[in-house]
Structure formats: structure tokens, C-alpha cells
Amino acid sequence: MDENKRFVTGLDLGTENVRAVIATVSKDGEVSIVGYNEGKSAGMRKGIPANLTGPAEAIDRMLGDAERMGGYDVRDAYVSINGSTVISTHTEGMIAVGAVDHEINDEDLARVEDVAVTGRIPANRDVLDVIPLEYALDGQGGIKDPLGMAGARLEMRACVVSALTPNCENLRRATMAADVKAHRLVPSVVAAAKAVLTDRQKENGVAVVDLGASTTSVAVYEEGDLQYVGVIPAGSNNLTNDLAIVLAIEPELAEEIKVNFITGNFNAEKSLAIKVGKKGERVFDRKEVEVVAKARLDEIFSEVRKKLKSAKYDQRLPEGIVLVGGGAKMRDIDLFAKEALEAAVKIGVPRELNGVAESIAKPEFATAVGLALMAAEASQFDSAVAKKTKKTKGSKTSGFGFIKNIFSKF
Numbered sequence: 072m073d074e075n076k077r078f079v080t081g082l083d084l085g086t087e088n089v090r091a092v093i094a095t096v097s098k099d100g101e102v103s104i105v106g107y108n109e110g111k112s113a114g115m116r117k118g119i120p121a122n123l124t125g126p127a128e129a130i131d132r133m134l135g136d137a138e139r140m141g142g143y144d145v146r147d148a149y150v151s152i153n154g155s156t157v158i159s160t161h162t163e164g165m166i167a168v169g170a171v172d173h174e175i176n177d178e179d180l181a182r183v184e185d186v187a188v189t190g191r192i193p194a195n196r197d198v199l200d201v202i203p204l205e206y207a208l209d210g211q212g213g214i215k216d217p218l219g220m221a222g223a224r225l226e227m228r229a230c231v232v233s234a235l236t237p238n239c240e241n242l243r244r245a246t247m248a249a250d251v252k253a254h255r256l257v258p259s260v261v262a263a264a265k266a267v268l269t270d271r272q273k274e275n276g277v278a279v280v281d282l283g284a285s286t287t288s289v290a291v292y293e294e295g296d297l298q299y300v301g302v303i304p305a306g307s308n309n310l311t312n313d314l315a316i317v318l319a320i321e322p323e324l325a326e327e328i329k330v331n332f333i334t335g336n337f338n339a340e341k342s343l344a345i346k347v348g349k350k351g352e353r354v355f356d357r358k359e360v361e362v363v364a365k366a367r368l369d370e371i372f373s374e375v376r377k378k379l380k381s382a383k384y385d386q387r388l389p390e391g392i393v394l395v396g397g398g399a400k401m402r403d404i405d406l407f408a409k410e411a412l413e414a415a416v417k418i419g420v421p422r423e424l425n426g427v428a429e430s431i432a433k434p435e436f437a438t439a440v441g442l443a444l445m446a447a448e449a450s451q452f453d454s455a456v457a458k459k460t461k462k463t464k465g466s467k468t469s470g471f472g473f474i475k476n477i478f479s480k481f
């Protein structure tokens with residue numbers, strides 16, 4: 072293997088589809104996509120493994136082609152986690168650090184983070200991420216990076232992302248059964264945000280909505296940080312199932328109707344008949360079909376709006392909403408979302424990628440790409456930290472500024 076390159080993998084284990092993106096990271100932080108693939112998922116219910124063999128076999132089947140394309144045998148990956156047990160909680164912590172002229176160091180940050188998390192998150196939950204939102208020193212708030220600053224009392228406000236431990240554990244076991252170690256679990260919508268959002272959007276205020284097959288997840292960013300994440304246990308497959316039930320047809324036919332004939336613009340002039348089947352022999356009344364589809368979309372987006380309201384971001388997002396996931400491929404879904412959420416809406420695709428990236432510049436690949444980018448960032452961070460510890464052993468400054476520069480282009 073080329074000593075100057077490291078391989079990283081993002082694995083998006085969805086309810087309907089499983090996707091992988093393999094990338095290389097060069098010594099100077101250049102990320103290049105070298106392999107990808109997608110396939111049908113199995114054994115997943117509402118974003119959570121319902122058994123281990125279904126997901127493991129689906130990963131195995133799908134990964135082979137991505138591995139051949141990338142020339143790399145995947146052994147570990149950043150893996151998506153989904154399902155309504157994924158939540159965010161805002162917490163606070165405070166510690167005394169000593170005399171007034173004490174210089175805040177990494178140890179103090181770890182200690183205040185510990186205080187902010189311990190006992191605030193129920194024991195049956197895995198903490199997936201702790202995002203420091205703001206620090207205060209001796210009561211003076213608004214501090215983003217207190218390292219090296221002086222003070223006697225350190226406070227921290229954080230956004231803690233967690234999920235029920237059994238869900239996390241079963242996800243790890245499912246990927247392990249396919250010989251892939253889940254290095255980290257990342258909420259699918261948070262990973263997608265990594266791939267589609269700009270720094271400016273995250274700074275000003277933006278939400279990403281991942282319209283999946285059986286889940287719809289929401290993540291809100293402001294001041295550069297994740298502020299909220301929540302998952303609704305309904306998605307685009309519910310619309311297919313509604314059509315199958317109301318029209319008393321097979322799910323395959325309902326899917327064909329959804330993908331080819333439903334658009335988010337219910338006021339557009341369209342022919343009154345919907346013709347599907349091999350020879351267009353099955354004819355349905357468009358009005359009847361659209362009533363069913365609209366009812367489900369209304370319900371999903373009203374749940375999204377409830378989530379935004381509960382996070383206090385409803386109609387408070389200058390950069391609007393970015394839609395990703397397979398459900399975002401419905402024609403004019405952005406128009407529908409704009410009306411339902413009363414906000415500017417865009418479709419998000421992975422941005423500024425190198426390598427064989429064209430075919431994955433699609434909203435449904437956002438999560439897998441974001442996972443690979445996160446893995447790439449962490450691998451750079453690891454090697455930068457290793458180098459730093461060698462060079463300046465005992466130094467108390469962090470290598471973070473350097474990492475931030477390299478990855479600012481994402």
C-alpha cells in the first residue's frame with residue numbers, strides 16, 4: 072500500500088438501501104473518492120436492525136464491488152445510525168480549575184465535558200457525540216475555544232447526541248457479522264450534512280432533512296455547530312404503502328406510480344389518468360392517487376415542522392432547509408417542502424469531491440459520502456496528533472486549528 076495514503080470508508084446502512092463510499096486521504100489532507108456502490112438492504116426496520124444476518128448479507132453483497140473498484144479490502148468504517156431513539160440533549164457543566172491565572176488545558180476541557188455528560192444522559196444510551204457549543208470563564212460566556220485562556224471557573228454548554236444502547240450494539244454486531252468494524256456511529260442526517268452543507272450555511276443557520284425510506288431525520292446547525300438532531304419514524308416507503316392499500320395494488324406497482332407520477336406540485340396541470348404496468352394497461356385516477364400521496368407528505372412535513380418548533384428553529388433559519396435522501400428525488404418535492412415549512416428549500420448533493428465522484432453527486436449518497444469525509448478527517452487528526460505528541464511531548468496546545476484548516480473546504 073502507498074505509505075502516503077490512507078483508506079477510509081463510509082457505510083450507510085439504510086432500511087431500503089445500503090451504500091458505501093471508499094476514499095483515500097493523502098498526507099496533506101487531500102480526499103479522493105476511489106470506490107462506491109449501492110444495493111438493496113435487508114433485515115432493517117425503521118432504521119434499526121431487526122436481525123443480524125439480513126444487514127450483514129446486504130453489506131457483504133454490496134461491498135464487494137466497491138472494494139474491487141477502490142482496490143481495498145474494507146475492515147472498518149464510519150457507519151450511519153438511524154431510528155427515533157437518536158436524539159440530542161442540551162447539557163451544561165461547570166468545574167473549578169484553580170487559581171485565576173490558571174491556563175485552560177486539554178485536561179480541563181475533558182473534565183468539564185465529563186461533568187456536562189455524566190448523569191445527564193440515561194445509562195441505557197450510548198453517547199455518540201458531544202458538541203461543545205459555548206464555554207464561559209469566570210462567568211464570561213461566548214467563548215468558542217478556551218484553550219490557553221486564563222480563568223478559575225470553567226463552564227461548558229454542549230449538545231450531546233445519543234441513541235439507545237441496544238440499537239447501537241446491534242448495529243455494531245450487524246456490521247461485524249460482515250467483517251466490518253463500526254469505528255464510529257453517526258446519525259445518518261448528521262453525516263449527510265457533512266457532505267452537503269457549506270461553512271457559511273452552518274454558521275448562519277440551516278436544517279438538513281433526510282427523506283429516507285422509513286425515517287425522516289432532521290439536523291439543525293447554527294454558529295457552525297450541530298444544535299439539534301431528531302428522527303421521525305416515517306418516510307417515503309409509507310407513501311408507497313398507503314398507495315398500495317388504498318388502491319388495493321401490489322407494492323411494486325405503487326412504487327412505480329410514486330416514482331414516475333407523483334410530484335410535489337399538486338397544483339400543476341397534468342393528465343387525469345395515470346397509466347402503469349408493462350403496456351400501460353393499469354389505469355388509475357390521478358385525483359385519487361394524489362389525495363393519498365399529499366396526505367402522507369402533509370403528515371411527514373408537519374412532523375418535521377414540529378421537530379423544528381421543538382428545537383426553536385421554526386422559521387428561524389436564514390439558510391433555509393436542505394433536503395437529502397432517496398425521497399428528495401421526487402420531482403418538485405422542494406416546492407412542496409417550501410410551502411409546508413414556510414422556508415427556502417434546496418436539494419442537497421455532496422459537494423466538491425475529487426476522484427470518481429460524479430456518479431455519487433446525488434442526494435441519496437449524501438450520508439455515505441459524509442461518513443467517508445468524517446472518517447478522513449479523523450484519520451488526519453489521528454496522524455496530526457501522533458506527530459505532535461512526538462514533536463512537542465508535554466505541550467498542552469491542541470492540533471485542532473491545523474485540522475480545521477485542512478478540512479475547511481468541506
Ligand SMILES: Nc1ncnc2c1ncn2[C@@H]1O[C@H](COP(=O)(O)OP(=O)(O)OP(=O)(O)O)[C@@H](O)[C@H]1O
Binds near residue numbers: 331399400402
Ligand atoms: N425518483 C424518486 N421519486 C420518489 N421517491 C424516490 C425516488 N427514488 C427513490 N425514492 C424513494 O426513496 C426511498 C429510499 O431512500 P433512501 O435510500 O435514502 O432510504 P434508506 O436510507 O434506505 O432508508 P432510511 O434512511 O429510512 O433507513 C424509497 O422510499 C424510494 O421509493
Ligand SMILES: [Mg+2]
Binds near residue numbers: 084085086153396438
Ligand atoms: Mg437513509
